[in-house]
Amino acid sequence: MKIAIVGATGLVGRNIIKQCEQLLPKEIEYHLFASSKSAGKSLKINDQDVVVQELNSKNIKEYDIALFSAGGDRSKEFSEYFISQGSYVIDNSSAFRMQDEVPLVVYGINEDQITTTTKLIANPNCTTMGLVMALKPLHDKFNLNSITPVAYQAVSGSGTEAVNSLKKEELLDKESLLENKDTFYSRPIARNVIPLAGNLTENEYSDEEMKIVYESRKILDIPGLLVEPSNARVGVVTGHGVFCSAVFEEDVNIEEAISVLNNFEGVQYWSDTLATPLDAEDNLNVLVSRLRIGLSNTRILNFWCVSDNLLKGAALNAVQIASYLVKK
Ligand SMILES: NC(=O)c1ccc[n+]([C@@H]2O[C@H](COP(=O)([O-])OP(=O)(O)OC[C@H]3O[C@@H](n4cnc5c(N)ncnc54)[C@H](OP(=O)(O)O)[C@@H]3O)[C@@H](O)[C@H]2O)c1
Structure with missing residues (x-):
C-alpha cells in the first residue's frame, strides 16, 4: 500500500507523519510532497528517510490514499490528479467541505458517510x-x-x-x-x-x-x-x-x-x-x-x-x- 502526504513539511503534515507511524501498518510505502523550497529534504517515517518531492502534476503517481495539508489552493489544483490515479484524497483544507457530495467526516461521529463511490473526504475545521x-x-x-x-x-x-x-x-x-x-x-x-x-x-x-x-x-x-x-x-x-x-x-x-x-x-x-x-x-x-x-x-x-x-x-x-x- 502507498500513501502520499501532501504538505508533509508543515505543522499538520509533520503530525500526520507521527500519526501514520502510530496508527497504520508499518509496511506502508510513503511519498512526501511539499513546495519547491522543500524538495530534496528528507523526513523520517518509521525510521526510514523519505525524500520530499515538489508537488507538481509530473510527480504524481498511483497511491492508495493521499493526505492533503498544503492549503486550499493546492487541494483544488492537485486533488483531482491523485483521484484520477486511483487514490482516495483526505483533505484538511476548507476547499471542499461544504460540497454536498463530499463527506465531512469526524472519525467516531460520521465515518459511515464514506460510501463505495467516495473518493474525496473533507476533514473539518479544527x-x-x-x-x-x-x-x-x-x-x-x-x-x-x-x-x-x-x-x-x-x-x-x-x-x-x-x-x-x-x-x-x-x-x-x-x-x-x-x-x-x-x-x-x-x-x-x-x-x-x-x-x-x-x-x-x-x-x-x-x-x-x-x-x-x-x-x-x-x-x-x-x-x-x-x-x-x-x-x-x-x-x-x-x-x-x-x-x-x-x-x-x-x-x-x-x-x-x-x-x-x-x-x-x-x-x-x-x-x-x-x-x-x-x-x-x-x-x-x-x-x-x-x-x-x-x-x-x-x-x-x-x-x-x-x-x-x-x-x-x-x-x-x-x-x-x-x-x-x-x-x-
Ligand atoms: N494548523 C492547524 O491547526 C490546521 C488544522 C486543520 C486544518 N489545517 C489546514 O491544513 C493546511 C496546512 O496547515 P499547516 O498548519 O500545516 O500549515 P504550514 O505549517 O504553513 O504548512 C504548509 C504546508 O503546505 C506546503 N505548501 C505550501 N505551498 C505549497 C505549494 N505551492 N506546493 C506544495 N506544497 C506547498 C508547505 O510546504 P513548504 O514547507 O515546502 O513550504 C507545508 O508543507 C491548511 O490548509 C490549513 O488550513 C490546519
Missing part, C-alpha cells in the same frame, strides 16, 4: 472538530437545538508562519509589541487576545465563525441547528478552547451528561482539574470541563472543551479516516 466531539454524545442523549460557542483559537491553527511570529513577538516589551508592524495577525498576539479569528466575511462574522455554523450542522446532521459563534485568537501555541452554551429539546442532567461524555471514545470529562490548552497539547482526547446546567433554563448545558488543533483538529482525524479506509 475548532469545529473539538466542539462536535463534545456535542455529539450530548445531542444523542438530549437532542440539540442551538449552540452559542465562544472559541479561543491557538496560533498553530494558522500554520508555521504564525507560530514563528508569536515566538518573535514574545521577545518584545509592551511598547515594542504595540508598535511592531512585522506581525502575522493584524494586532500583536504575544500575551494577547485578538477578538477576531480568521477573516471577516460580508455578514461581519469571520470565515472561522461561519465554518462552525455550516460544518457543525453538516457533521451532526442537524440542518436547522442554530449557531451564534464568536471566535478569538489567543497567544497560546497549541490547543483550541471553546466555551459553549448548548440548548437541548429535553431537560438535561449533569450526571447523565458526564456519563455520556466519558463513554464517548475520544472525549474525557475532567471534573477535578480544569482542562487547559497545555493539557490538550499532544493529547489525543477532547477534554471537557466546567459542565453546568443553565441559570435560566434546565434545557441548557454550559461547558468548556479544549483539544489539540493539530491532532483531533487535523492530523489525528485525517489518519483515523485513513486507517478506516485501510481496514475497509
Whole structure:
C-alpha cells in the first residue's frame, strides 16, 4: 500500500507523519510532497528517510490514499490528479467541505458517510472538530437545538508562519509589541487576545465563525441547528478552547451528561482539574470541563472543551479516516 502526504513539511503534515507511524501498518510505502523550497529534504517515517518531492502534476503517481495539508489552493489544483490515479484524497483544507457530495467526516461521529463511490473526504475545521466531539454524545442523549460557542483559537491553527511570529513577538516589551508592524495577525498576539479569528466575511462574522455554523450542522446532521459563534485568537501555541452554551429539546442532567461524555471514545470529562490548552497539547482526547446546567433554563448545558488543533483538529482525524479506509 502507498500513501502520499501532501504538505508533509508543515505543522499538520509533520503530525500526520507521527500519526501514520502510530496508527497504520508499518509496511506502508510513503511519498512526501511539499513546495519547491522543500524538495530534496528528507523526513523520517518509521525510521526510514523519505525524500520530499515538489508537488507538481509530473510527480504524481498511483497511491492508495493521499493526505492533503498544503492549503486550499493546492487541494483544488492537485486533488483531482491523485483521484484520477486511483487514490482516495483526505483533505484538511476548507476547499471542499461544504460540497454536498463530499463527506465531512469526524472519525467516531460520521465515518459511515464514506460510501463505495467516495473518493474525496473533507476533514473539518479544527475548532469545529473539538466542539462536535463534545456535542455529539450530548445531542444523542438530549437532542440539540442551538449552540452559542465562544472559541479561543491557538496560533498553530494558522500554520508555521504564525507560530514563528508569536515566538518573535514574545521577545518584545509592551511598547515594542504595540508598535511592531512585522506581525502575522493584524494586532500583536504575544500575551494577547485578538477578538477576531480568521477573516471577516460580508455578514461581519469571520470565515472561522461561519465554518462552525455550516460544518457543525453538516457533521451532526442537524440542518436547522442554530449557531451564534464568536471566535478569538489567543497567544497560546497549541490547543483550541471553546466555551459553549448548548440548548437541548429535553431537560438535561449533569450526571447523565458526564456519563455520556466519558463513554464517548475520544472525549474525557475532567471534573477535578480544569482542562487547559497545555493539557490538550499532544493529547489525543477532547477534554471537557466546567459542565453546568443553565441559570435560566434546565434545557441548557454550559461547558468548556479544549483539544489539540493539530491532532483531533487535523492530523489525528485525517489518519483515523485513513486507517478506516485501510481496514475497509
Ligand atoms: N494548523 C492547524 O491547526 C490546521 C488544522 C486543520 C486544518 N489545517 C489546514 O491544513 C493546511 C496546512 O496547515 P499547516 O498548519 O500545516 O500549515 P504550514 O505549517 O504553513 O504548512 C504548509 C504546508 O503546505 C506546503 N505548501 C505550501 N505551498 C505549497 C505549494 N505551492 N506546493 C506544495 N506544497 C506547498 C508547505 O510546504 P513548504 O514547507 O515546502 O513550504 C507545508 O508543507 C491548511 O490548509 C490549513 O488550513 C490546519
